[in-house]
Amino acid sequence: MPSVYTILYTAYTLATLPAHLLTWWLYYIPKSNRPNPNWSWKTAVILQVVIFMFKYRTTIRYRTPKSLEPGPDGDRFIVINPQSTIKDANLKTESAVYQGILTSVPLVKPQPIGAVWFPNTPPEPPRRLIIHFHPSAYVLFGPRLGDECEWGPTKFSEISGWPILSVQYRLSLDADKTFPAAVQDGVTAYIYALEILKIPPSQIVLSGESAGANLILAMLRYITEENPAIPLPRCALLWSPWVDMTQRAITSLITNRNYNTDYIKCDLGQWAVSVYIPPGWPDDHPYLSPLASEHPLKLSIPLFIEVGGSEVLHDDIVQFALNMKKNGTEVELREAPNAVHSIFSSGNNFNMPDVAIEGHKQAAKFIARAGGELE
Numbered sequence: 095m096p097s098v099y100t101i102l103y104t105a106y107t108l109a110t111l112p113a114h115l116l117t118w119w120l121y122y123i124p125k126s127n128r129p130n131p132n133w134s135w136k137t138a139v140i141l142q143v144v145i146f147m148f149k150y151r152t153t154i155r156y157r158t159p160k161s162l163e164p165g166p167d168g169d170r171f172i173v174i175n176p177q178s179t180i181k182d183a184n185l186k187t188e189s190a191v192y193q194g195i196l197t198s199v200p201l202v203k204p205q206p207i208g209a210v211w212f213p214n215t216p217p218e219p220p221r222r223l224i225i226h227f228h229p230s231a232y233v234l235f236g237p238r239l240g241d242e243c244e245w246g247p248t249k250f251s252e253i254s255g256w257p258i259l260s261v262q263y264r265l266s267l268d269a270d271k272t273f274p275a276a277v278q279d280g281v282t283a284y285i286y287a288l289e290i291l292k293i294p295p296s297q298i299v300l301s302g303e304s305a306g307a308n309l310i311l312a313m314l315r316y317i318t319e320e321n322p323a324i325p326l327p328r329c330a331l332l333w334s335p336w337v338d339m340t341q342r343a344i345t346s347l348i349t350n351r352n353y354n355t356d357y358i359k360c361d362l363g364q365w366a367v368s369v370y371i372p373p374g375w376p377d378d379h380p381y382l383s384p385l386a387s388e389h390p391l392k393l394s395i396p397l398f399i400e401v402g403g404s405e406v407l408h409d410d411i412v413q414f415a416l417n418m419k420k421n422g423t424e425v426e427l428r429e430a431p432n433a434v435h436s437i438f439s440s441g442n443n444f445n446m447p448d449v450a451i452e453g454h455k456q457a458a459k460f461i462a463r464a465g466g467e468l469e
Contacts, residue, residue, distance in 0.1 A: 096154075099154075100154045103150070103153060103154055104150075104154065107146075107150045111146070114142070114146060115139075115143070118138075118139045118142045118143070119139060122135050122138040122139055123135060129141065129354045129355040129404075130355045130404050130432055132431075132432045133432060134445055136445045137444050137445045137446060140443060140444055140445065141355075141356075141357060141434065141444070144357045144443075144444075145357045145359065148357055148359065148362055149359070149361070151234060152359075152361050152362050152365050153361075155233075155365065156234065157267055158233075158234055158235060158236055158241070158265060158267075160208075160236065160262065160264070160265070161208070162206060162207075162208050165238070165239075166238075166239045166240070167210055167238055167239055169215050170210050170211045170212075170214060170215050171208060171209070171210050171211075171238070172208070172209050172210075172211070172259075173206050173207070173208055173209075174206065174207050174208075174209055174282055174283060174286045175206045175282075176191070176192070176204035176205065176206065176278070176282045176285075177191055177282075177285050177286075177289060178190065178191055178192070179191060180285055180288070180289060180323055180324055181289075182323040189321070189323035189324075190321075191204075191281060191282075191285055191321075191324070192204055192278060192281065193320065193321060194316070194320040194321065195274060195277075195316060195320060195381055196274050196277060196278055196281065196316065198274065198372075199272060199273070199274060199372050201269055201270040201272075202270055202271070202272060202273075202274060202275045202278065203270070203278075204278045204279075204282060205264070205275075205278075205279075207261060207262055207263060207264070207279045207282055207283065208237075208238075208261075208262035209237065209259050209260060209261045209262060209283060210237045210238055210259070210260050210262070211257065211258070211259055211260075212226075212244070212247040212248050212251045212257070212258040212259075212260055213247075213248050213251050213252065213258075216257050219291045219292065219293075220257045220291065220293065221293065221297060222256055222257075222293065222297035222298070223256065223257055223258075223259060223287050223291065223293050223297065223298050223299070224250070224251070224254070224256045224257070224258045224259070224298075224299045224300075224301050224331075225258075225259050225261060225280075225283050225284060225287060225298065225299070225300055225301065226247050226250075226258050226259065226260040226261065226301045226302065226306070227260075227261055227263060227280060227300075227301070227302035227303070227305075227306030227307070227309050227310060228241070228243040228260060228261075228302075228303060228306050228439070229243065229303040229304035229305060229306055229333075229334070229435075229436045229439065230263075230265060230304065230305045230306065231304065231305050231336070231362055231363070231365070231366040232265055232266045232276060232305045232366050232369070232370040233265055233266060233267065233362075233365055233366050233369060233370075234265070236262050236265075237260035237261065237262050238262065242439075242443075243260075243303075243439045244439075245439055245440075245441070245442045245443070246303070246333075246438040246439030246440075246441070246450070246454075247260050247439070249442075249447075249450070249451060249454055250301075250438070250454045250457070250458075253451065253454045253455055253458050254454070254457070254458040254461060255458075256299065256461070258301075259283065259287070261279060261280065261283045262279075263275075263276040263279035263280060263283075263306075263309065264276055264279055266366075266369040266370040267369065272369065272370055272371065272372045273312075273370055273371060273372055273375075273381065273382065274312070274381070276305075276309050276370075277309055277312045277313055277316065277381070280300075280309050280310065280312075280313045281313060281316070281324070284298070284300070284313065284324070284327070285324070288324075288325070295325040295326060295327050295328065296327075296328050296465045297328060298327040298328055299327060299328050299329055299330070299331065299461055300313065300314075300327050300329075300330040300331070301330070301331040301333070301457075302330075302331070302332060302333065302335070303333040303334060303436045303438050303439060304333070304334050304335065304336050304435065304436045305336050305366070306333075307332040307333060307334065307335030307336065308335060308336040308337065308339075308382075308384075310330050310332065310335075311332070311335065311337070311384050311391065312381045312382075314326070314330060314391070314393055314395075315380065315381060315384075315391055316381075318391075318392075318393060318394075326393075326394060326395050327395065328395065328461070328464055328465035329395050329396045329397065329398065329460065329461060329464035329465055330393075330395065330396075330397050330398070331397075331398045331400075331457050331460070331461075332397060332398065332399045332400070333400050333436055333437075333438040333439075333453075334400065334401060334402060334405060334407060334411065334435045334436040334437070334438070335399065335411060335414065336407065337383065337384050337385040337407075337410055337411060337414040338383045338384075338385040338386045338410050339363075339366075339367050339370070339371065339377050339382045339383045339386075340377045340378050340383050340386045341367075341377055342386075343363075343383075343385075343386065343410065344360055344363035344364060344367065345360065347359070347360050347363065347406055348360055350406050350409070352404055352405055352406045352408055353406055355404035355405075355406075355434065356402075356404060356405045356406040356407075356434050356435050357434060357435065358405070358406050358407065358435050370382075384414065385410055385413060385414045385417070390417065390421045391418070391421065391423075392418075392421045392422050392423055393418070393423045395424075395464070395465070396423070396424035396425070396426070396460070396464050396465075397415075397418060397423060397424070397425045397426070398425075398426050398428070398456075398457050398460040398461075399411065399414075399415045399425060399426070399427050399428070400427075400428045400429075400430055400437075400438065400453045400457070401415075401427065401428070401429055401430070402429075402430045402432075402433030402434050402435055402436075402437050403429050403430060403431050403432050403433055404432050404433060404434055405433065405434050405435040405436075406435065407435060412427065415427040426456075426460055428453055428456050428457075430449050430450070430452070430453050431449060432446070432449070433446060433449050433450070437449055437450045437453065438450055438453060438454070
């Protein structure tokens with residue numbers, strides 16, 4: 095049952111939206127008034143609409159519906175159950191899937207998760223797979239119809255020729271869904287691909303946007319440093335990765351030169367870290383803030399990283415890519431010109447599909463160059 099405040103704020107938001115729309119419609123007709131003069135009028139207006147929407151959802155602490163029922167997704171939706179052990183190919187034994195950092199918060203336990211196939215359910219178990227993690231700030235959205243994140247995986251699957259399984263990982267909306275819940279879910283999906291679908295790790299790619307990319311970095315650190323029984327995937331694709339959850343990073347957003355050309359604002363960041371980081375944990379923990387951590391991450395698989403030229407996290411992402419290269423990880427960094435945060439999935443919404451699709455094409459070529467032979 096929504097609170098009185100939520101009802102009143104929703105009414106206020108709906109009542110003022112037409113006036114805001116008219117103001118934006120007129121104000122951005124001159125190019126000189128647009129946050130980025132290289133943008134179209136439509137992109138400038140859409141940015142304000144998205145900011146307005148994010149402010150509303152952040153203010154009322156909107157709860158994205160989560161269900162393990164197929165609903166409109168039909169047979170494209172599957173439920174994946176956690177598996178407790180994995181066969182260690184090197185030691186010829188079974189090892190625990192969830193250990194160490196993934197068992198560090200007693201309330202947080204592995205649970206069944208949902209996932210959606212893109213563009214359609216494969217007629218038979220695929221021989222190769224991209225596992226995708228949608229953007230969320232760990233508090234919003236999902237992979238399903240109506241969750242506003244479908245365009246990117248659909249186009250990328252078409253361009254790359256790889257089937258995509260987009261994961262409905264848990265959002266941090268309750269005490270038992272803080273870190274490491276989402277990372278547990280990422281591992282659950284990966285083990286499903288390895289153990290149930292029987293896909294070789296060299297034919298699995300991890301792909302994630304924003305918080306979804308943060309999730310992947312935590313997964314790769316876990317596999318590399320704590321659970322080598324789990325093999326590493328072919329490569330990872332990080333689209334506008336969120337690499338710094340510290341208060342310093344969040345409070346400094348407002349002074350960033352790209353603050354007015356992006357929809358990521360301080361209040362969303364504050365909400366996210368307040369619920370995702372377990373009580374008492376430092377915000378520069380290496381599993382949370384790989385950029386701020388004093389414990390560098392070195393990976394033996396290559397990374398493709400895309401950053402938007404107009405996004406507020408631009409400098410953090412570029413610095414993270416440089417740090418990873420310095421630490422010995424192979425990194426390909428692509429800057430999407432004039433793009434906002436997570437253009438991978440939002441390109442069509444922001445009237446910049448060509449910019450997003452060019453990133454999809456470069457990532458597809460990166461996959462082809464990475465790892466072993468394609469099947």
